[in-house]
Amino acid sequence: MNSRLSFSAAILLLLASCGGATRNNAADGAVANDTALNIQADSGGSLDVQPLNGYFVKNSIQVKDSLTFWLIDNPAAFDSLFGVAKTMNNKIDRPDFGTQVVVAATMPSTYYGTQIQLASATTDNLTNNAEMHFVATAQAEKNSYSTTPLWVGSIPKTGRTSIKVYTGDQLSTTLTIKE
Structure with missing residues (x-):
């Protein structure tokens, strides 16, 4: 049982x-x-951005807008805008214009320690366009000298046609890449 x-x-x-x-x-x-x-392929991805260190905006360049953006595709244009800030300890990152284009962001000279940073960079794999979001932060105290804030980075040449550049969430401009 x-x-x-x-x-x-x-x-x-x-x-x-x-x-x-x-x-x-x-x-x-x-x-x-x-x-x-309903499974869909992810159409977006991260944009491969390589920050370039060791450069400054040449004194002959007068930046007037709050944030100015450049798209540079050749060494002559790059060298006309930026000087090399070489010290004993730093490494200068040189872009390869055969496989890369350079994106630069700068602001007018200021006495307040201001830093431009890339917040995010994405690419749309379907349209082959990109978006870059920048933010700028400043110190509260005034310095006795002025500096021209600068951010420089390179991205791969991949047939991309345009890069929408944002200051925070506001569209600042669209940079168009020449084919």
Whole structure:
């Protein structure tokens, strides 16, 4: 009698763990099929940006806008805008204009220690366009000298046609890459 009771209890546990009888519900199948059909490829991705260190805006360049953006595709234009800030300890990152273009952001000279930073950079794989979001932060105390804030970075040449450049969430300009 004890073995029959144990056997019955085991069968009940087995049925409970399997969820009882199987259902064949057409609505459940439709949901599963809808989910499978709505799978979409991720069209966005991260833009490969390499910050370039060791440069300053040449004194002959007068920046008037709050944030000015440049897209540079050749060494002559790059060298006309930026000087090399070489010290004993720093490494100068030189862009490869054969495989890269340079994006630069600068502001007018200021006595407040201001830093321009790239907050995010994304690419749309479907349109091959990109977005770059910049932020600028300043110190509260005034310095006895002025500096021209600068951010310089390179991105790969991949047939990209335009780069939307934002200051925070506000569109500042669209840079167009020449084919």
